[in-house]
Amino acid sequence: MRSTMRAIDLSVGYGVRSVVSKINLDLYPGEVVSLLGPNGSGKSTVLRTLLGLQNPIQGDILLMGRPVRSYSPSQRSRLMGAAMSDRPRPWGLTALEMVEQGRFSRQPDEVACLNALRDMDALDLSDRFLTELSDGELQRVHIARALAQEPSLLLLDEPTSFLDQPRRVEVLRRLADLARERDLSVLLSIHDLDLALTFSDRCLLICGGTLTSGSPEDLVLSGALATAYGQPRGWDPLSHPEPDYPPVWGEVDLNCPKPLFRWVVRGLRRRGIVPGVGPALKIEEVEGTMFSLDMDGKILVTHRLDDLLDMLSEAHRG
Amino acid sequence: MNWYSTVTSSRAKVPLALWLLLGLSMVGAMVAGLCLGSVSIPPLSIWSALTGGDVPVSWRTIVMHLRLPRVLAAAMAGGGLACSGLMMQTLFGNGLAGPSVLGVSSGASLGAALALLLSPTEGVLSRLGLLGSSFIGAFLAMALVAVVAERVRKGATLLILGLMMGYTINAVVSVLIQWAPAERVHGFVSWSFGTFAGIGWDRLPWMGLALSLGVVMALSGHRLWDSFLLGESCAATVGADVTSIRRRMIMTVAILAGTVTAYCGPVAFLGIAVPHLARGLIGSARHRYLTPASILTGATLAVLADLFSRLPGGASSLPLNAVTSLLGAPVVAWVVMRGGDR
Structure with missing residues (x-):
């Protein structure tokens, strides 16, 4: 199968300081890939570099088999949509108008925008001003904006961070469904290991300045996940801490x-x-x-x- | 029937009545500007004077050669300043941006100061005159901002750099004033107060032509400017070519603000205040609506401000900048307090 995006020996970082290096990855259509790693490990930097918002220190990024730099901004945005961690909330735009910005490089199409809002369960927000939305609602609107671009690849930086627990599950399930239905590649960074392990086909783990790829279960069994998060080897990412119970009487x-x-x-x-x-x-x-x-x-x-x-x-x- | 046909899009479209109100108030302000002054002329006589009807010769002279060019100049300058202010606020993502902030007015001042204060009797500068040198000053200032903007990506940083540039240029101007002979300083000071008077029929068409070019550039790019509302990195992800859009905006601003400042002096506050007023009226940030609304509001307010400044009559007229600041500052304060961070 042809990969949507491929990174070859990629190093990302700022100036000469590399944050994550020797990244080799392939993203395939119809697959949800989670990017895992502790705070400050460089998840956002990897995503920003793949998106073309910052230049790689070294290595190549191929989008649909062509170097990402050979695309014009509008060509690139027709293939690749993104919702990064800065979620702008400009005054005086409604949710639908924000989603319509996703059609910047395409024909304006209100139905496609409403569809994107419906995909994110945000249709009822369409006429609300962005300044009136909660953080979680704003987040869904931004994902809908990325969907309105009708991309082949979706890059999402912490798409679940402001959502309530049921909605996290809902949004990830919808993204997984969309990936399958539309042959969309989804790469998302996420902190909720439980959900990441449940909904992704594959995980990429940033550990010790490089990237390890594998199925979610493999990363747990090999202890790679525990190492990356600085936990003991037998650590179970699905177990939650127990409350301090009083003595049994x-x-x-x-x-x-x-x-x-x-x-x-x-x-x-x-x-x-x-x-x-x-x-x-x-x-x-x-x-x-x-x-x-x-x-x-x-x-x-x-x-x-x-x-x-x-x-x-x-x-x-x- | 599709599912989406049940979604009623009650989005805030700007009602026709509001456009009519804006248009009519501009026309009303212009008529008032023609009627009132040291000699009051009834509106019907104005019409006769304009169409060549039966009115006293003195009235026709006042209307055709004094008030009409002045009102037209004020309307064009107000519209141009408001439009450039709106563009700058979008470009820098900051409601405090305006032509008087980012060194454009200062650049024009430096050009004007060089022309008026040093005023060599021969050479390039003397032939360029006040107009040319202040326009070049404004353009160079904006070009400098543009060069810096290529390096500095953050809007707030750029705004601060623009402010600093303005201070530096103003300091140079002060030094020039200090050294210049006293009789020449007066000419510069009255230019720096700003005025819509003295732009006769010979210069009005050129000012109109330059401003029309800028306004057409501003109106035609409304989709591009809208994408800048998202912030630069988000705009880049939807496929906006941030660098080229930024260049186009800077170019448009330089044409608009440079022209107005060269002809009318550094008019304070209209550039910053009017976009905020237009936002309050329109209730939307989309440039498709906001740009024409700012232009109409700016034109109306500039004509009114000019009218106020000459109401005392005779030689005791007020400086235009004093009027725009007195009207503009409380309005901006009120709008910003009411509307929160825009």
Whole structure:
């Protein structure tokens, strides 16, 4: 398959100071590639250089098989769209007018712009002024602007940084779908390892001033990810830190449907209780979640775990 | 029916009524400028005077040879300054940019000072006169800004450099004034106050021609200027050729601001203030609307300012720059406070 973009022995940086060197990469149509690396490792610099906003120190960048410097700015923007980390918010432009800027090098086309806004779930923002948008909304508008360019390659610098958790998932899923449907190459830098590992076909990891490529799982198993982030070798990027739980003082005989189990156990541990042998705690889903605790034949029923735990603590103290 | 036909695009299109209001207020201001003065002439007689009807000879002389060229000059200069101010604010991404800020007016002042104060009796400078040397001064200043702009990418830095250049040139002008004979200083000082008077029918067409060229350049490039609203790196990603657009903008500004300053002196505040007013009226940053609105507003305000400056009548007329500053400064303060950062 022909690569959309290829970098050969690329060094990027400022002046003579190279930040990332010996970059060899290929981006293929229909694929989402995540660019990972800790803060300050040079993710944005790599993206800016690939985009042509700054000159490489060394090496070549080929866009559709031709050196990127041989394209005029407008030719380049028809092949390559981008939303970088500076998200300008000029006064007096609506979201749709901002997206229409993406048609700068193409025929103006309002339908294409509305389509791009719809792709980013931002159609309802079309008439709002940019100065009225939240950071997350502005971010989706900027991605829509890049999509309105109808590019073959999309470069996004932290496209999820200001979004709420469900929307992060939503935006990445849509980008992955778009990549597949339109044979679009997507290269995005991202801090959320969990999402990166879930939605990307391939990861590029900046580690020790150079670039390692591999499938997400491979980078975890080889320990490359742990090394790049300065973590112990066995570090699991998907695990979240546990809260500091108080000492355990009691057990309940937990009978709980599976989807709720994780959350109920967390709630119990927060108050010093673990599942085990003890009073029977039954959890059912009828008119919301119902907790019923069998205390020596006396049945306590509540709809909130907190209330139940309050009663338990009181019984324990008494 | 497609899904997008249900999306009602209620985007702020500028209503026709607003354009009519802007156009009519400009015409109204110009009529007032023709009617009022040391001798009041009723509007109907103005019409007769213009069309060659039955009016006293003195009135016809006043209208045709004193007030009409002056009002036309004021309107053209106001429109040109407002347009160049708008272009500079977009170019530098800063609402404080204007011809009087970035050294264009200072460059013109230096040229004018050289012509008026040193004024050799023969040689190139004497033949160039005030007009030519101040235009060349403005053009050289803008060219210097352009050369620096190729290196300095950041708008704010460029703005500060422009300010510093302005101070330096003004210092040189002060030194020239200090050395010059007193009777010549008066000529320079009255030029530096700014005036729309004294531009007769012989010079008006040239001023109009140069300004029309600049205005056509400004109006025709509205899509290019719009892309600059995104900031330079974002503009580059949508395919704008940032360097060539910047050159075109600097060229346009130099033509507009250089011409006005050469003919009318460094007129303060119109260049900075009017684009802010136009933004408040239009409610949009798109140059397609903002450029004509700035030009119309600038023309109206310049005619009114000129009218105010000569209302006291006779020789006791006020300096134009005092009027534009007195009117302009509070307006800018009010608009900026109300509208936040533009």
